[in-house]
Amino acid sequence: MRAVLLAAGGETELAEPPLPPPREGEVAVEVETVALGPLDLLPATDTAVVPGRGVAGRLAAPLAALGLAAGARVAVDPRVPCGECGACRRLEPAACRRPGLAGTPAHPGGLAGRLTVVPTRLRPLPADVDSELGALLHLLALAVAALETAAPAPAEGVAVFGLGPLGLLVLQLARLAGCRPVFGVDPLAERTEAALAAGADLAAVDPAVLREAGGGGLPVVVASAEAGEMVLAAGEILAPDGRLVAVGPGLPPLVLDGERPASAHRLPHPRSRHWRRALALLADGRLDPTAVVTHRTTLEAAPSLLRRLAREPGAVLCALVHLRR
Numbered sequence: 244m245r246a247v248l249l250a251a252g253g254e255t256e257l258a259e260p261p262l263p264p265p266r267e268g269e270v271a272v273e274v275e276t277v278a279l280g281p282l283d284l285l286p287a288t289d290t291a292v293v294p295g296r297g298v299a300g301r302l303a304a305p306l307a308a309l310g311l312a313a314g315a316r317v318a319v320d321p322r323v324p325c326g327e328c329g330a331c332r333r334l335e336p337a338a339c340r341r342p343g344l345a346g347t348p349a350h351p352g353g354l355a356g357r358l359t360v361v362p363t364r365l366r367p368l369p370a371d372v373d374s375e376l377g378a379l380l381h382l383l384a385l386a387v388a389a390l391e392t393a394a395p396a397p398a399e400g401v402a403v404f405g406l407g408p409l410g411l412l413v414l415q416l417a418r419l420a421g422c423r424p425v426f427g428v429d430p431l432a433e434r435t436e437a438a439l440a441a442g443a444d445l446a447a448v449d450p451a452v453l454r455e456a457g458g459g460g461l462p463v464v465v466a467s468a469e470a471g472e473m474v475l476a477a478g479e480i481l482a483p484d485g486r487l488v489a490v491g492p493g494l495p496p497l498v499l500d501g502e503r504p505a506s507a508h509r510l511p512h513p514r515s516r517h518w519r520r521a522l523a524l525l526a527d528g529r530l531d532p533t534a535v536v537t538h539r540t541t542l543e544a545a546p547s548l549l550r551r552l553a554r555e556p557g558a559v560l561c562a563l564v565h566l567r568r
């Protein structure tokens with residue numbers, strides 16, 4: 244089966260890469276839709292990868308253990324339990340100490356077209372969540388995890404560093420939670436415009452502007468790896484007793500100006516309850532994650548889209564790749 248390969252240096256092509264053989268107990272998922280964004284380019288490696296962490300598809304065969312029929316629609320968690328640590332051997336993969344990540348050299352992502360995964364990576368989708376929403380569910384669950392951990396009170400101010408699709412979803416959730424003000428920071432001016440359109444009170448490329456507007460600091464800062472190196476400037480906006488939450492795969496170590504803030508959390512993966520909360524948010528209709536989508540394309544056109552994602556990060560925020568339609 245043809246897949247998209249992303250090589251070091253951002254070169255991409257359609258190829259038929261050797262994929263890992265299915266392991267015992269794994270189930271096959273035919274991928275329908277993949278959400279691609281700036282986080283899919285992280286972490287940069289010297290080895291080619293099959294990208295795609297936001298994945299929705301259908302089960303190739305029934306799965307009695309979860310009560311799912313063949314063709315049942317699922318999202319696929321890109322967090323891959325190692326299968327060998329104590330937690331995995333106790334059948335508690337959510338507590339795995341050494342999880343891998345899809346879209347890295349060891350684990351193919353959704354642009355493989357077909358994935359074989361352990362059932363604990365499946366997130367069954369209700370009938371009213373289509374494959375586009377299913378593909379965006381991972382990002383939304385990450386945004387939910389960030390806001391739940393930061394736990395802003397309704398009137399507290401939140402600054403979001405990194406205004407790619409994940410940061411924009413965090414911003415929308417902060418708005419829904421009644422936070423005021425909500426600020427956005429990103430090194431790319433086009434992304435700050437997207438943040439204003441998504442409801443930010445103020446967005447800037449210069450953190451100092453927001454520090455001043457926030458009266459010297461805000462109680463909550465959520466930093467997404469989408470901010471790139473600038474994520475390390477997130478502490479500049481944080482009030483002295485504020486909470487900093489960094490979210491997403493590929494984050495640099497959280498050492499800000501040589502020291503850690505009083506309250507700092509690093510969240511590379513959402514947990515099961517964050518996935519459930521994200522599904523509940525979709526069900527009640529108050530949030531539409533497709534608002535962050537700027538492009539829709541096919542598997543054949545995905546390599547050129549990935550090149551644009553790397554070279555024009557201000558223009559391509561989030562692309563949905565439809566593999567079957």
Ligand SMILES: [Zn+2]
Binds near residue numbers: 324325326
């Ligand atoms: Zn493990």
